[in-house]
Amino acid sequence: MGTYIFRRLIWTALLLFFVSALTFLIFNVLPTADPAKLRAGRNQTPETVAAIREQLNLDDPFLVRFFSYLGDLLFRFDFGTSVLNDEPVRPLIFEALPNTLMLVLGAAFVWFASGVVIGTISAVRRGTIIDRVAMTTALVAISAPVYWLGLVALYLFSSDLGVLGLFPAAGTYDAADGIFTNISSLFLPWLVLAAAFAAIYARLLRSNLLEVMSEDYIRTARAKGLKERRVIFRHGLRSAITPIITVLGLDIGILMGGAILTESVFGIPGIGRLSFDAINRNDIDIVQGTTLFLALGVCLMSLLVDVLYAFLDPRVRF
């Protein structure tokens, strides 16, 4: 196991190197806007732009700039500096991270728990009215755009704009005030972000469980006289849930790069908002930083999932 994890970490490092090279190439060789020109403002002169290019070392060859960036990243954990407001990128990411973590982990718990429960019930009660209602609701949840769902939720349930006023208003959560302070402000974002994922997981689990329940070893378990509940949870669900764990890991990893739409609707200052604003402003260092962070999130979650496999599925050995 140790060797496996070490090998995966080496691969992760290599992958991150390629991702950083690729993002650096995209944003520096093929930039949509020259950082020097953006910084020079609308009354720029070629001389001013040239002075800023020199200041930001933009005239250095690509490889020199890339390895300088990489060196800063590896040895000082320095993601660069925002060209548009002189703020170092690392603290920006680390200030946004707790907000995204709270949003994503809370929502992941909601969607995983509800997806597993609904999927299992639907599979076990296949063809019944419960199954039909559950799967139809799931289809609706998958089809509803998060942005739209978020606005509807706000206009129905938020304390300032909502008809029912059950949950705190948008823009009231910030982990900087204390991770668990005002956590009730996250209830609505959790539900909105979790809705589509829960629906997908429920459908996926239902399908997996139905397939597993027709396997020979399930028949054997039943033939041995095991209780149906034990057959379902001990033998059926344990096997059916393994692919779900893979998807869960990847989904969390991807969302670590920011649940842009949910963060936007509910005014949560997370990584998604940070990258969205940076993309809009062509703030290259922030975009590079958040992209790398997303890649790191996916790689680490993928590794975690693979390790978890060994515990969940006795057939898997590293």
Added chain:
Amino acid sequence: MTNSLRALALGAAAASSLFVVACGSDDSGSSSSQSSGGAPKAEAPAEGKQGGALQQLGAADVDYLDPGHTYYQGGYQVAYATHRGLYGFKPGTPEPQPDLAVAAPEIGADNKSITVKLRKGVKFAPPVNREITSKDVKYAFDRAFSVNVGGQYATAFFSSIEGAPKKLTKGVKSISGITTPDDQTLVFKLTSPEAPGVAAALVMPITMPVPEEYAKEFDAKSPSTYNKHVVASGPYMVANDAEGNLTGYKAGKSIKLVRNPNWDKATDFKPAYLDEINMKTNVADASVAAQQVLKGQGMALDTNPPAAELKLAVTQFKDQFVQVPSGGYRYFPLNTTIKPFDDLNVRKAVLAGFDREAALKARGGKFTGDIANHFLPPGFPGFEEAGGAEGAGVDFLANPRGDMAVAAKYMKAAGFKSGKYEGDEELLMIGATADPVKAQSEVAKAQLEKLGFKIKLRLVPQDAVYTEYCQVPKKKVAVCGGAGWFKDFQDPQSMLEPTFKGENITLDGGNNNLPQLDDPKIDAAMDKAATLQGEERLKAYGEIDKMIVEQAPAVPFVWDKQTNIWSKNVAGAANDYGVLLDFNFTSLK
């Protein structure tokens, strides 16, 4: 020998306004009277409730807190609340008010020197705590010419000061043409007779004092880190610690303004009613934020509300908003160096056939601005002289919905017998990927296509529209779909010269003369007007505006209005310069 121009207020623009008033005329162009559609006028509240905290919801952070670096509305809003420049503004009065200065600048008889007297008893906020002198203003200018600080307009508006670098320098260098004979006197020596224009520009944040002994350590770095240690001089300050580190600024999230304990109300024309201002700068959904403001308590919005909420405010929350002219124009420049726009008659045909109402609708409709028919905007010095709301009186801009018959007349004059353009070449138009520029570009494309042009519309990120395309002549952009020009200060020179003077065309990029209009007569008229003062100056620039319109280098289509909204228990105010909510005059009810 200097010629005291105290009676002429500030520089050329304000000077002429006061002069005209003194002559009993009412056409000085007071922008507060330009608010249209029954909107409340921007006037300074007679009295406000002292104390309380305001929360401003905003979608964007300020660019910089450093007054030497900021060049953006949001940055100005904070700068004018936390610093005292030489001159400031109050709601309902377009003329600049002496702030750190005690009176209007004195312009030398040869138009080559400006003297400003400073007020005594104004102190820096903690941790500096000492009295402000003329040396602090001089240092503010010196540092703005440094690449470390990155002053974005220093070389554009103040390059005529003796010894001013033509490009930003490494490190901070003293400018020989700015001298401080004593602690309350500041003298600018110019290399050319441009004092009226330079005096008018003394309202900009570059004049906000910076204590050299404190800031030089930060300014020695490149880029300067003074942005995180800014020392206030105004009624408010960004909350800081004992060392001056800005604890109240969270980049991309929030800014907390608190009272500056060293501010003395007796030295200031600003009442500064509020005790605290909390700015959220990461509100994502403008629609939700606008509704929170209108229906909530103690809040304001930092930007124009989206169209639906703007309509809601105008129709249902009539005492919760103010509209002020943005002091600029939006236009579709036609590249006069590219066929067929190198033909004056073709350009006139484009302007004649163009439905400007459709373009305005694409930006959000009548609540967002008025249809433009020339360039100097309402409320701006020179607007009336340029023809006011009637415009230059040309037939090709007579109908805001476009007139195909007039367009056909000019097309025929250009040699196209069908009355439409008959060429096959594809013309490049640049627009933005996001609305409203995307929508207005699509309208412009349709308008040009109905006249027979073949248009290739390329949509790029908003920032790239200017810097990577429209401002780069070698990219051969025929039509810029996302152009606008807004005031830097209240002077018509700054509105017309950068954008239409042939001398200002820069082929290497950074070109603001987007149509590349190069008319020697217009250039000569601009050279002459730059040396004039008072009413003569306004008349001259009014005529220049008409001359530009006659050349049809662009389709002017909207004079923007800024709408500021607030909650029911807020008494908001906005001035014509900053146009956003003026924290110095806003109070709670």
